[in-house]
Amino acid sequence: MSKLIVFGSLFCFAAFTPAVAQFDVCADIVSGYVWRGSILADGPSIQPCISYATGSDAASLEVGAWGSYSFFGTGNGDWVRPSTEADLYATLGLGPVSLTITDYYFPSAAIEYFDYDGGHTLEAALGVEIGGLSLLGAYNFAGARDLNGDGKDDPGVYFEAAYSFSGGAKVFAGLGDEFYQAESFGLVNLGVGYEKLILEKLPAFGQVVVNPEAESFAIVFGISL
Secondary structure: HHHHHHEEEEEHHOOOOEEEEEEEEEEEEEOOEEEOOOOEEEEOOEEEEEEEEEEOOOOOEEEEEEEEEEEOEEEEEEEOOOOEEEEEEEEEEEOOOOEEEEEEOOOOOOOOOHHHHHHHEEEEEEEEEEOOOEEEEEEEEEOOOOOOOOOOOOOEEEEEEEOOOOOOOOEEEEEHHHOOOOEEEEEEEEEEEEEEOOOOOEEEEEEEEEEOOEEEEEEEEEOOO
16 A cells, blocks of 8 residues: 555656755754654654655645654663654645645564555644644554554544744644553643754754653754754
């Protein structure tokens, strides 16, 4: 199924008439990897990405790859947190609405890449941005769906609302199921963030994140290259 998604994305990409088309490459260096309220790596990580985007503000298509590579693996009891991640994604944007299909893969889980049932998690996410308000709904529709390591296949339902202020501050709240370390479905991602330029031209950001369901707390600092 993942192969069909990739080929389908490439077909749509080839059929798209570009108004603006460009490659991009980037990397973030973060003090810890926190994703939707779940701490996936305690220590520093580098998170590279490469993408190709085409289209306009009215309609756009972006395909790319994103990864996270921790300087060391981390553990939480019997559950070993993944220290590496390598994802593929395709995003179709129609004005303020976007649809993203993501193929999540964790090399540190020691599962072969082409084992799509056990090594990959496929997610569909619908996002809406209106001014400073952004809304997100996501669902894992195929592949491995057991992030918390309890042996159960969790649907991975997630909803988030965030508001970005003009000065660089941001507040966000997310609801998730067992995939995000909730007992059933509850508040798993609550926090504030702030971004600014340091050394006059280097983007930096920070977040304070609480997962009430998992009773976890994290402070993250990062820079974007």
